Amino acid sequence: MVWKAVAGIxxxxxxxxxxxxAGTAQAQSNPRYxxxxxxxxxxxxxxxxxxxxxxxxxxxxHRTSNFMNMIGxxxxxxxxxxxxxxxxxxxxxxxxxxxxxxxLDIRQGVEFLRKHPGVTKVILxxxxxxxxxxxxxxxxAEKGVSYCQGPNKLTxxxxxxxxxxxxxxxxxxxxHPGNTVNGLRSLNPSVLDEDDLSKVDASLDPxxxxxxxxxxxxxxxxxxxxxxxxKAQAARMNRLIDKALALRxxxxxxxxxxxxxxxxxxxxxxxxxxxxxxxxxxxxxxPQKLIKNDxxxxxxxxxxxxxxxxxxxxxxxTLENGTQFLTVESFLSANAIRARDSMVxxxxxxxxxxxxxxxxxxxxxxxxxxxxxxxxxxDNEIHYDVAASxxxxxxxxxxxxxxxxxCEACSKLxxxxxxxxxxxxxxxxxxxxxxxxxx
Numbered sequence: 365m366v367w368k369a370v371a372g373i374x375x376x377x378x379x380x381x382x383x384x385x386a387g388t389a390q391a392q393s394n395p396r397y398x399x400x401x402x403x404x405x406x407x408x409x410x411x412x413x414x415x416x417x418x419x420x421x422x423x424x425x426h427r428t429s430n431f432m433n434m435i436g437x438x439x440x441x442x443x444x445x446x447x448x449x450x451x452x453x454x455x456x457x458x459x460x461x462x463x464x465x466x467x468l469d470i471r472q473g474v475e476f477l478r479k480h481p482g483v484t485k486v487i488l489x490x491x492x493x494x495x496x497x498x499x500x501x502x503x504x505a506e507k508g509v510s511y512c513q514g515p516n517k518l519t520x521x522x523x524x525x526x527x528x529x530x531x532x533x534x535x536x537x538x539x540h541p542g543n544t545v546n547g548l549r550s551l552n553p554s555v556l557d558e559d560d561l562s563k564v565d566a567s568l569d570p571x572x573x574x575x576x577x578x579x580x581x582x583x584x585x586x587x588x589x590x591x592x593x594x595k596a597q598a599a600r601m602n603r604l605i606d607k608a609l610a611l612r613x614x615x616x617x618x619x620x621x622x623x624x625x626x627x628x629x630x631x632x633x634x635x636x637x638x639x640x641x642x643x644x645x646x647x648x649x650x651p652q653k654l655i656k657n658d659x660x661x662x663x664x665x666x667x668x669x670x671x672x673x674x675x676x677x678x679x680x681x682t683l684e685n686g687t688q689f690l691t692v693e694s695f696l697s698a699n700a701i702r703a704r705d706s707m708v709x710x711x712x713x714x715x716x717x718x719x720x721x722x723x724x725x726x727x728x729x730x731x732x733x734x735x736x737x738x739x740x741x742x743d744n745e746i747h748y749d750v751a752a753s754x755x756x757x758x759x760x761x762x763x764x765x766x767x768x769x770x771c772e773a774c775s776k777l778x779x780x781x782x783x784x785x786x787x788x789x790x791x792x793x794x795x796x797x798x799x800x801x802x803x
Contacts (some may be wrong), residue, residue, distance in 0.1 A: 394519075395437070395449075404453040407473060408432035410441035417446045419476045420802045422535070424489035425450040427466055427497050427543065427698060427717075428458055435768050436489055438539065439790040441802045445797065446483060452497075459690050463500070463698040463717045464512060464521040467528060470501040474529050486535040487803045490719075492766065495539020498531075499722035504531040507725045512716045519697040521716060533802060534730040536747060536794060538766050539739050544701035544720040545710060547688075551604075552635035552680055553596030558607065561631055566597050566777065570635050571677040576643075582672040584643040590643060598703035598710075604630065605700050611692045614799050628695045630688040634680040638739040640672040644707070645742035652745060653759045654736070655788045659780055666760045668741045669774040720750050729755040732795045735764035735788060737771030737782065755801060761789045 398407040411417050422432045423439055424447065431437075432449040440447045452469045454461045470488070477486050490498035503511050504521065510520035522672055540546055545752035554568040555561060570593065571577050574584035585593070614620040637644045645665040654666045680687040690699060701718065702711035713721040730753045735743035741760055748758035763782025765771045768789055770782040 374607060380763065388689060395432075397475065398448070400469070400476075401730070401795065402453055404455070405451065406432070407448050407450040407476075408437065410447040410449065411439055411696070412444050415444065417482060418444050419482060420483070420487060420797050421446040421448065421480065421483045422487050422489050422495060423448045423450065423470070423473045423477060423531075424491060425452055425466070425470055425473065425497060425499075426492065426494040427452065427463065428454055428456060429460060429493065430455050431494065432526075435786070436491065436790070436793075439791070440626040443790060443794040446477070446480065448477055455626060458688070459694050460696070461694045461698045462519075462526065463497075463527055464519065465779055466497045467501045467521070467525050470498065471528050474531060477748075478529065480753045486530040487530045487802075488536055489535045489537060490539045490770075491537040492540060495536050496542040496544075496717045496719045496722070497725060498534065499536075499719050500716055501528065502531055502534060502728065503722035503725040504528055504584070509723055511722075516711075516714055518609075518700055518702075518715055519693070528561060531728065533728050533797070534718075534726060534753075535797075536730065536732045536744070537768065537789075538724065538735040538738055539719055539744065540545045540740055540748060541653075541710075541720055541743050541746075542701065542715065543698050544715045545706075546636070546715045547630075547633065548597060548701055548703055548710070549638070549706045550633045550636040551597050551598050551600050551630075551706075552632035553593055553598060555632050558604070558631070560627060563595070564665075568593055570637060571680065577640075577677065577787070578672070579674045579677065581674070583637075583643070583674075585637065585643045587683045590637075593637070594706040594708070595704065597706040601700065601703060601706075601743045602800075605696070605702065608692050608695050608700065610694065622737060625691045625693050627690045628690045628692045630695070630699075632680055632686055633688055634676045634686045636676075640674055641672075645739060648741060648745045648760070650745075654762055655759055656762050657784050657788070659784065659788055659791075661759070666736065666741055668739060669737050669738055669763060669769070669778055670772065671737075671773045671777060683759070684738060684784065714786050717748055723747055723751040725752060729753060729801050731793065732756070732757075732758045733793070734760045735766055735768060735785075736760045737764050737785075738766040738773045740766075757796065759792060761785050764789060 702714040764785035
């Protein structure tokens with residue numbers, strides 16, 4: 365989760381000009397640029413360089429990131445599949461996100477692939493923040509707009525989401541629970557006053573060595589601290605939500621400085637304990653499938669081999685990396701969720717940006733793959749558990765970072781090589797997508 369507007373993948377610029385990009389030729393030498401309407405939505409279509417493509421096509425998209433060059437576009441094209449990497453209308457700009465509208469962009473991609481010669485099945489790829497986006501789409505497609513409307517929701521989906529064409533399968537790649545949940549878990553709960561950041565509770569400072577912080581490696585926090593910390597994060601998020609709702613009411617009543625929306629800034633947002641501590645979500649709760657570097661599969665309690673990010677202590681107070689510039693609407697639609705505890709008592713369906721809420725409504729075949737060098741191993745196990753699909757699978761890729769490549773820093777700590785992480789992941793995906801379930 366990134367708290368500032370982040371740049372999209374630079375290689376997409378040359379795709380936008382319709383030319384091949386350096387580093388992409390191995391899988392597909394000339395991805396075709398696709399311009400959708402509205403004009404902010406665009407894509408790059410990858411196909412195998414030789415031979416006929418499979419009847420199964422993939423679509424990958426994110427809430428804000430440019431996925432026209434996401435690693436899966438090349439890896440799956442290399443394995444015989446058609447892949448559409450999309451760039452949403454709110455690319456590179458969290459402040460203009462109206463989360464529910466991402467479904468309109470996904471709809472264009474699904475309809476485009478449905479019309480492509482030879483395509484009979486479409487699988488949505490939910491990578492990282494693409495997980496809550498694609499699962500939201502599929503939940504609405506299967507259950508209708510009643511899923512995303514109601515008094516329990518912080519924001520409502522529009523009726524334009526009626527009759528979305530359903531996808532035929534879901535591939536979740538290290539999907540997170542929602543930008544909302546990442547935001548909740550990243551809040552520094554020591555902040556007591558949003559208007560005066562000098563007012564803090566030092567007993568909740570995650571970067572104080574007295575509380576367990578280690579500036580040189582993984583931090584270890586006592587159970588009592590963790591319990592207080594997670595509850596305080598939820599309390600701060602609820603205060604922010606109440607503030608945003610009051611501002612929204614003022615805008616609607618004509619009492620604000622603006623008539624359509626209002627600015628909303630969140631400070632001190634790089635305090636997610638999973639970034640620098642193995643005290644939180646270190647492993648699966650029970651034996652799960654682990655694809656090892658040699659390609660074999662074992663079933664065991666899978667522990668993440670991630671490396672602690674102690675630099676968060678400095679980033680948390682910065683404007684560039686610790687501050688989120690939003691509006692009231694973008695905060696409520698894509699960055700806010702009600703909770704009593706940031707880990708175990710989350711009101712999952714108070715937001716439409718919630719992977720666990722959406723998965724309870726999805727019935728199509730599903731493959732969930734977590735990266736073993738990152739911190740979503742436990743969250744992805746939860747995703748597997750709550751998914752309604754009867755045809756579902758969960759695997760962890762040993763030593764893979766969030767970006768689905770080998771974790772070199774992890775290798776230095778464990779002494780093991782993870783050089784085959786990318787190959788192992790996409791070989792497994794290709795086998796799953798080529799099975800009879802999609803014939």
